[in-house]
Amino acid sequence: DQQVKQNSPSLSVQEGRISILNCDYTNSMFDYFLWYKKYPAEGPTFLISISSIKDKNEDGRFTVFLNKSAKHLSLHIVPSQPGDSAVYFCAASAFGNNNDMRFGAGTRLTVKP
């Protein structure tokens, strides 16, 4: 049973515009959320995280928003750049136990020049 869902397998945006990647989760015990980026032929790399005590975390062009009541988080990339083209995975864990981290299926982002 997929506790973390990324319902959009792909997203295409124009360079300079905003990219919004979405993620939904079902387990109300999740309290730590992460986004990973994966280029072809490389492993996922950690991008940004947020704990459940916050509703927003920002790091440069990347912002993650958490809506606990809706069990929804999103990653905003502004402005989008062609180098952002990759697969983005959402992940979540509970009680500080990152040994039990659940991943979404990923969203492939394409940023067109």
Place this chain on the structure above:
Amino acid sequence: DVKVTQSSRYLVKRTGEKVFLECVQDMDHENMFWYRQDPGLGLRLIYFSYDVKMKEKGDIPEGYSVSREKKERFSLILESASTNQTSMYLCASSSYEQGGGSNQPQHFGDGTRLSIL
């Protein structure tokens, strides 16, 4: 920078063979993980280890075993490879933060694409 190295990028094996996938990390991390990545399913945890000689089953341990004889090395073993084990295998490691648990991101290797014929 954390470096997680997987011994092979591509591997082709035959049904019934015993297959070893090796992973080494250089950051003295306590935790190490093996995942497989399949289209539409994301990353699924096979096994993890939180210390030398310790191992815990993940979501899909059937058909796999692991070995952690040294802190920096975590091996995944396919006891008798089958075609449904054709996949991308990813190793990861993370540190354990003392005093209340860990919320440390996992660091991944570049993956091993395994094909079982």
